[in-house]
Amino acid sequence: xxxxxxxxxxxxxxxxxxxxxxxxxxxxxxxxxxxxxxxxxxxxxxxxxxxxxxxxxxxxxxxxxxxxxxxxxxxxxxxxxxxxxxxxxxxxxxxxxxxxxxxxxxxxxxxxxxxxxxxxxxxxxxxxxxxxxxxxxxxxxxxxxxxxxxxxxxxxxxxxxxxxxxxxxxxxxxxxxxxxxxxxxxxxxxxxxxxxxxxxxxxxxxxxxxxxxxxxxxxxxxxxxxxxxxxxxxxxxxxxxxxxxxxxxxxxxxxxxxxxxxxxxxxxxxxxxxxxxxx
Numbered sequence: 001x002x003x004x005x006x007x008x009x010x011x012x013x014x015x016x017x018x019x020x021x022x023x024x025x026x027x028x029x030x031x032x033x034x035x036x037x038x039x040x041x042x043x044x045x046x047x048x049x050x051x052x053x054x055x056x057x058x059x060x061x062x063x064x065x066x067x068x069x070x071x072x073x074x075x076x077x078x079x080x081x082x083x084x085x086x087x088x089x090x091x092x093x094x095x096x097x098x099x100x101x102x103x104x105x106x107x108x109x110x111x112x113x114x115x116x117x118x119x120x121x122x123x124x125x126x127x128x129x130x131x132x133x134x135x136x137x138x139x140x141x142x143x144x145x146x147x148x149x150x151x152x153x154x155x156x157x158x159x160x161x162x163x164x165x166x167x168x169x170x171x172x173x174x175x176x177x178x179x180x181x182x183x184x185x186x187x188x189x190x191x192x193x194x195x196x197x198x199x200x201x202x203x204x205x206x207x208x209x210x211x212x213x214x215x216x217x218x219x220x221x222x223x224x225x226x227x228x229x230x231x232x233x234x235x236x237x238x239x240x241x242x243x244x245x246x247x248x249x250x251x252x253x254x255x256x257x258x259x260x261x262x263x264x265x266x267x268x269x270x271x272x273x274x275x276x277x278x279x
Contacts, residue, residue, distance in 0.1 A: 017120065017192065021047070021248045022224030024231045028204055028239035035059030036202050036244040037067040037110075044075050045082060045117040049130050049244050051202040053176060054101075054108035062097055062110040066177050069093040070114065079118040086116060086125060090183055097178025109178030113144060113200050115248070122198070123189040128176045131206055132188075133214060135197040140215040143188050147175035171203070197223075198248045201230075204241035208234045223247035 019042050027034040035052035037060075050066045052059030069089040076082035090112075101108040111128025124132040129146040149172040175184035197218050205214075213233060218226040227245045234243050 018251050019248055020223055022227045023246045024227040025244040028242050029235055030240045034242045036242045037063035038244050038246050039067045039070050047246055048114040049200040049202055051111040051130050058108045062108050066093045066110045066112050082116055082118050094177050094183040107179055109176040111176050115198055120192050122192050125187050127185045128173050129203045131201055133199040135219050140211050192250050194251045196250045200246040202244040204243035208237045218247050223249050
């Protein structure tokens with residue numbers, strides 16, 4: 001994953017954004033199969049991590065179905081168009097997984113964390129406990145909020161942070177694609193600044209490493225190197241679950257190639273606000 005590519009959809013403006021990115025996925029040290037999937041589609045401004053549920057083959061198929069749906073979004077003409085396309089693909093994937101689960105009388109689904117980039121704006125859309133972080137000015141912020149029983153009880157004031165950490169059902173997923181007839185999604189959006197780093201990951205990473213570990217690896221390192229370093233750290237600590245990491249570093253386009261990892265240059269038109277309700 002160390003090849004460098006240049007993708008230039010449309011005429012580049014003077015404020016073109018250059019995205020360097022990397023990714024890794026691994027079954028971990030305990031599980032035989034990998035139920036995670038990820039998407040790198042800089043040409044359409046879509047990056048995603050999905051973590052399948054329902055058992056080995058079904059979980060892998062579920063996460064792959066979500067990623068395949070997102071890969072079909074195509075090039076959007078505006079931020080609102082990109083959001084509408086995302087909503088359509090999520091609804092399609094949810095319907096297909098829901099019908100399959102009903103036919104088999106089983107629960108099959110997938111978490112998903114999607115990062116959309118359009119111009120100088122981003123939107124994070126997610127369902128479940130796969131996460132999106134943003135690193136800005138050497139500080140890390142979790143953009144997403146886990147859809148889990150523990151987090152829900154904490155936000156309702158029923159559990160303290162310490163109680164949430166010990167709650168036996170703290171990791172039980174409350175939202176995912178395909179487990180309900182209608183998908184439950186959340187949305188966060190904002191501006192992208194040069195130097196911003198985004199980290200998308202499955203819970204196989206965050207169950208083993210801390211936010212500080214992620215910051216240390218991703219803040220100043222090339223994205224692919226940071227992905228591999230975080231995977232190595234997770235494996236060193238036992239990696240009881242599948243692990244997937246996608247990292248992006250954003251900056252204005254430069255004439256010199258990025259030496260390591262992959263990069264894409266994407267057009268930055270005037271900044272229309274990302275809108276639409278992802279629920």
